[in-house]
Amino acid sequence: MTATTAFEMPPSSIAALQALAIAARRGEAQAPKLTPGALKLLEQLLGDPESAASLSISALAERNGVNASSLTRLAHALALGGFKALQALFRADAASGAFYSTRAERLLDLSHSAASEARGPQQQQLWDEESSNLARTQEHLNEKQLARAVQALIEARRIHVVGQRACFAGAHYLAYYLGYLRGDVRLIDSLGGTNLELSRELGEGDLVVGIAYRPETRVSVDYCQQAQEQGARLLALTNHPASRLAEMAWLTLVAQAQGPFFFNPMGSLFVIIETLLACMAHDMGADAVASIRRREAMIARWQVE
Numbered sequence: 001m002t003a004t005t006a007f008e009m010p011p012s013s014i015a016a017l018q019a020l021a022i023a024a025r026r027g028e029a030q031a032p033k034l035t036p037g038a039l040k041l042l043e044q045l046l047g048d049p050e051s052a053a054s055l056s057i058s059a060l061a062e063r064n065g066v067n068a069s070s071l072t073r074l075a076h077a078l079a080l081g082g083f084k085a086l087q088a089l090f091r092a093d094a095a096s097g098a099f100y101s102t103r104a105e106r107l108l109d110l111s112h113s114a115a116s117e118a119r120g121p122q123q124q125q126l127w128d129e130e131s132s133n134l135a136r137t138q139e140h141l142n143e144k145q146l147a148r149a150v151q152a153l154i155e156a157r158r159i160h161v162v163g164q165r166a167c168f169a170g171a172h173y174l175a176y177y178l179g180y181l182r183g184d185v186r187l188i189d190s191l192g193g194t195n196l197e198l199s200r201e202l203g204e205g206d207l208v209v210g211i212a213y214r215p216e217t218r219v220s221v222d223y224c225q226q227a228q229e230q231g232a233r234l235l236a237l238t239n240h241p242a243s244r245l246a247e248m249a250w251l252t253l254v255a256q257a258q259g260p261f262f263f264n265p266m267g268s269l270f271v272i273i274e275t276l277l278a279c280m281a282h283d284m285g286a287d288a289v290a291s292i293r294r295r296e297a298m299i300a301r302w303q304v305e
Contacts, residue, residue, distance in 0.1 A: 010079035014049065014093040020078065021046055038074050041066055045090070048258050050214045053090035054242045057083045094215065130267050133256040137268040140254060141275075149235055149251055150279040156207035158184035160198070160232075162223045163211030166264060170237070171211050174273045180295045181280055181288050188223060196223055204231040210249070213239045213257060213264040224248060237272060239264060 008016040009032065021042050023031035034042065044064050045052040051063055061068040068083075075086040153159065159178060163171030168189070175187035188195045196219070202208065210224040221244050224234050228248060236249035239257035246252040255268035281288040298304075 010085070011089065014046075014089055017042075017078070017089055018046055032077060032079075034074075034077055037066075037070070038077055041070060041074055042078075049090050049093060050240060051258075052087060053094040054214075054240065057087075129258065130265055133258060133265055133268045134271060136256040137254070137271065140256070141272070145251060145253065146275070146279065149253060150276060150283060152207050152233065152235060152251070153178070153209075153276060153280055154182070154284060156233075157205040158186070158202070159207050159209065160186050160188055160202060160223075160227065161209045161211070162188040162195070162220050163237075164190065164217040164220050166266070167211040167213055167217070167220070167269075170266065170269045170273060171209075173270065174209060174211070174276070177277050178280075180292050181277070181284060182291060190219065195219065196226060199223055199226045199230065199232075202227045202230050202232040206232040207235060208232050209235045209237065210245045211237045211269070212243065212245050213269075214243055216244055221245060221248075237269060239269075 008019075011017040011020055020032055021039065024034050024039050025043070041064060045060075048063075051060060055063065057068045057071055061071055071083050071086070075082050078086065080086050159175075159182075161171045161175040161178070163169075172187060175185055178185045186198065188198060199208075206227070208224055208227040210220055212220045216238075224236075224245060225248060228234055233250040234245070234248055236243070236245040236252040237255060238245050238252060239255050240246065241252065241254050246254075253272055255266075255272050257265045257268060284291075
């Protein structure tokens with residue numbers, strides 16, 4: 001005789017919601033009765049919890065290719081009062097501080113479902129989703145916004161680049177190669193705990209490039225806010241159009257970062273950075289070449305390895 005599992009209905013956490021999704025996919029007797037479309041939608045929400053926590057019902061429906069009413073019906077099928085009650089589970093999870101461990105647990109559990117097995121090996125899923133991230137990033141990259149960002153990077157009196165934790169790699173990459181093309185570029189790090197104080201030199205005519213993926217690091221957000229209050233403009237590079245940096249920014253470029261990876265995929269971010277640098281060099285022309293040669297000459301003189 002097969003043992004049955006008692007499920008929490010309505011679910012009161014993402015962990016409970018995840019257990020329901022897995023049981024429904026396996027066809028367990030005590031699982032909620034979800035239509036194939038509703039189950040697919042639930043698995044999509046669990047695979048992109050940041051969007052589920054932050055987007056409006058209409059925006060979330062559009063992202064998942066369904067009508068807003070489908071989200072309401074899903075909530076009711078899970079014995080929840082409506083979309084707001086469903087979204088509250090994702091918001092509570094995002095605020096718990098267990099962002100990455102929750103995603104890892106969800107990935108490991110869902111990888112055993114029939115749906116995941118049908119999609120092929122996990123490594124192929126990662127490749128496919130990262131390719132999709134790049135394609136979506138290119139599709140939504142507005143040429144006029146890109147041109148404005150490049151012009152700002154060229155014309156700003158000085159540039160500060162801030163990105164902490166996982167985003168520090170992108171911030172360092174951008175700041176380092178900006179230094180080949182122009183002067184007065186500073187990478188803001190946390191060394192010595194004095195990074196926020198460095199914003200005191202910023203004012204009108206200056207630019208801060210803030211790089212932050214959800215969940216955003218407070219240090220980065222605070223630095224960008226302080227710089228703005230002093231008159232500097234903020235160019236945000238983020239993975240979510242509803243992020244705090246995006247809400248603050250003069251201009252935002254979004255790097256898509258969805259997929260079956262329990263940390264934030266960073267490939268699209270680096271492609272955006274490379275695009276900005278390449279466009280800068282193109283627009284600067286001979287000035288870019290001269291600046292790069294001066295940097296190379298200094299490296300050669302001091303035999304920097």
